[in-house]
Amino acid sequence: MSSIKRALRGEDLPASGITPREVYEGRRTLLRGLAGTGLAAWAGRSMLGEAVAATPAGGGLAKLVGQPSPLSVLDKPTPYKDASSYNNFYEFGTDKADPARNAGKFRASPWTLSIEGECRKPFKLDLDALRTLAPLEERIYRLRCVEGWSMVIPWVGYSLSELLKRAEPTGNAKYVEFTSVEQRDTQPYLGSRVIDWPYTEGLRLDEAMHPLAMAVLGMYGEVLPNQNGAPLRIAVPWKYGFKSAKSVVRIRFTETEPKTSWNRIAPNEYGFYSNVNPTVDHPRWSQATERRLPEDGFFAPKRKTLMFNGYDQVAGLYAGMDLRKFY
Numbered sequence: 001m002s003s004i005k006r007a008l009r010g011e012d013l014p015a016s017g018i019t020p021r022e023v024y025e026g027r028r029t030l031l032r033g034l035a036g037t038g039l040a041a042w043a044g045r046s047m048l049g050e051a052v053a054a055t056p057a058g059g060g061l062a063k064l065v066g067q068p069s070p071l072s073v074l075d076k077p078t079p080y081k082d083a084s085s086y087n088n089f090y091e092f093g094t095d096k097a098d099p100a101r102n103a104g105k106f107r108a109s110p111w112t113l114s115i116e117g118e119c120r121k122p123f124k125l126d127l128d129a130l131r132t133l134a135p136l137e138e139r140i141y142r143l144r145c146v147e148g149w150s151m152v153i154p155w156v157g158y159s160l161s162e163l164l165k166r167a168e169p170t171g172n173a174k175y176v177e178f179t180s181v182e183q184r185d186t187q188p189y190l191g192s193r194v195i196d197w198p199y200t201e202g203l204r205l206d207e208a209m210h211p212l213a214m215a216v217l218g219m220y221g222e223v224l225p226n227q228n229g230a231p232l233r234i235a236v237p238w239k240y241g242f243k244s245a246k247s248v249v250r251i252r253f254t255e256t257e258p259k260t261s262w263n264r265i266a267p268n269e270y271g272f273y274s275n276v277n278p279t280v281d282h283p284r285w286s287q288a289t290e291r292r293l294p295e296d297g298f299f300a301p302k303r304k305t306l307m308f309n310g311y312d313q314v315a316g317l318y319a320g321m322d323l324r325k326f327y
């Protein structure tokens with residue numbers, strides 16, 4: 001049986017030296033500093049090189065494990081309880097508690113993802129094909145919401161480029177558009193006018209092809225809960241959270257910049273790029289600091305937001321661009 005098939009069946013992968021050295025050593029160094037803090041427990045598990053979730057999930061969903069990735073940050077993951085109960089998923093309501101409360105009837109299976117537009121080999125994929133397309137990795141990423149809070153989530157999936165490259169984009173493909181599902185009978189807010197549904201987002205092709213941009217199928221060693229964008233969502237960790245569309249059914253290569261939901265509602269507040277940038281304020285609030293959930297209490301000093309959310313390796317994508325203009 002292939003290791004991916006084993007992983008899908010919930011069986012742990014062998015530990016044998018697959019863990020990238022940087023991760024292993026980083027974790028060891030971290031462990032020393034964390035001794036006796038209780039944080040050593042989560043770090044220690046990955047140190048063993050086991051394909052287990054960084055934190056116990058407790059979601060009770062089907063297991064979906066990935067190999068620890070060197071792209072992970074060492075920040076302490078947000079407890080599963082918070083990552084799965086404080087959400088933005090407007091199709092289910094605008095209150096943070098609405099998605100967890102209202103997404104119970106959502107059908108994340110069967111699912112079809114269509115990849116189309118400016119490419120030589122458009123194709124469709126079902127859930128099994130999506131989960132076995134490339135080796136699954138566990139990547140602990142920061143997620144910074146434009147509203148000023150942040151979390152740290154161990155996603156399971158692979159680079160979005162794995163999907164995109166198989167479609168063989170043509171020379172005309174300059175952008176990628178993502179479209180979220182519209183499930184009228186299970187998503188109560190599709191009847192509202194908060195967004196011009198379906199939810200759409202977009203990236204420039206080179207951003208979408210960057211190894212950090214991720215196709216996400218699970219979190220905390222389990223399949224994604226509905227409220228976090230089951231069965232497939234995008235994670236673009238250097239951009240504000242709204243760039244990462246949930247429950248994606250269509251990926252389309254385009255020649256011109258795609259229209260995006262938030263940009264359509266308020267173009268002066270939500271630009272196409274939306275890179276995390278502490279020097280460009282939202283017109284109604286500062287973006288210089290953030291509150292890490294749940295540990296930064298209401299009265300705790302806020303922590304400084306980092307350029308590109310700390311993912312400096314993407315800076316080259318924007319060489320020569322004025323990121324105040326292209327916010």
Ligand SMILES: Nc1nc2c(c(=O)[nH]1)N[C@H]1C(S)=C(S)[C@@H](COP(=O)(O)O)O[C@H]1N2
Binds near residue numbers: 180227245
């Ligand atoms: N389809 C869809 N995708 C979406 C949203 C949404 O409302 N609908 N909200 C976005 C916003 S604003 C954020 S911060 C993240 C939140 O992801 P999380 O709930 O998994 O933390 O999802 C993004 N993707």
Ligand SMILES: [Mo]
Binds near residue numbers: 144145146147240241
């Ligand atoms: Mo957000």
